[in-house]
Amino acid sequence: xxxxxxxxxxIALELDNQPExxxxxxxxxxxxxxxxxxxxxxxxxxxxxxxxxxxxxxxxIASNHGYIGVAYKAIAEYPLALEHMHKELAFYExxxxxxxxxxxFHNIGSVYLDLMDFSRALEYYxxxxxxxxxxxxNVWMSNNLSSIGKIYIDLEDYxxxxxxxxxxxxLVEEIGVKDAVAxxxxxxxxxxxxxxxxxxxxxxLQNSLT
Numbered sequence: 001x002x003x004x005x006x007x008x009x010x011i012a013l014e015l016d017n018q019p020e021x022x023x024x025x026x027x028x029x030x031x032x033x034x035x036x037x038x039x040x041x042x043x044x045x046x047x048x049x050x051x052x053x054x055x056x057x058x059x060x061i062a063s064n065h066g067y068i069g070v071a072y073k074a075i076a077e078y079p080l081a082l083e084h085m086h087k088e089l090a091f092y093e094x095x096x097x098x099x100x101x102x103x104x105f106h107n108i109g110s111v112y113l114d115l116m117d118f119s120r121a122l123e124y125y126x127x128x129x130x131x132x133x134x135x136x137x138n139v140w141m142s143n144n145l146s147s148i149g150k151i152y153i154d155l156e157d158y159x160x161x162x163x164x165x166x167x168x169x170x171l172v173e174e175i176g177v178k179d180a181v182a183x184x185x186x187x188x189x190x191x192x193x194x195x196x197x198x199x200x201x202x203x204x205l206q207n208s209l210t
Contacts, residue, residue, distance in 0.1 A: 002028070002032070005031045008024045008027065009025060018055055022048050023048075036074075038072075038075045041067070042072070045067045049061060061091070062092060065085070065087040066085065069082070069085035073110065078111055078115055089104035098134075099137065099140075102128045105128035105131065106143065109121045109123075110147065113147070118151050118154065125148050125151070128144045129148070138175055142171040146187070149165040149191075158194055162192075165184055165187050168184050169181065182208045189203070190205075192204060
């Protein structure tokens with residue numbers, strides 16, 4: 001996949017096709033991000049951003065700010081992650097792109113979760129959840145609910161964690177994503193183990209394996 005992405009980039013460079021160069025640079029960055037090489041990903045995302053800024057490609061600029069933000073989060077450069085994520089968010093708010101606004105809110109919330117700033121994490125996850133609920137985006141709603149549940153585990157508010165995990169479980173069961181169902185059952189089992197309710201913990205953990 002990396003070889004293919006780099007090959008596409010080489011062709012775009014040879015043809016001096018600037019829009020394709022920007023796209024190919026981003027694609028190489030995405031592959032590096034999937035390979036957990038965020039430093040290499042940042043190099044390519046930053047180059048793509050520079051080309052897109054020359055082209056005046058607003059949507060491409062916004063996407064790359066998002067990619068750069070996620071890469072900075074992965075290497076714990078949180079102020080830079082937030083800076084780029086907020087630039088991405090500003091573009092989508094201007095364009096009225098509801099799905100990407102919600103995704104930006106969720107990503108910003110995840111940075112605050114890493115920073116253990118739970119009140120801000122809840123604020124941004126809550127905004128993402130409200131927007132996804134309004135748009136009927138059940139897949140992203142399940143992610144938002146699960147992330148909020150994780151915060152309540154960190155806060156040791158286990159009843160609240162269970163409430164959000166069960167809501168997330170209902171959605172993924174409805175959607176029919178088996179891996180996500182297994183993951184949520186496991187998460188619920190872990191909460192019950194924290195509450196020292198071992199019979200229920202075992203029940204959910206065993207169900208997650210079937």
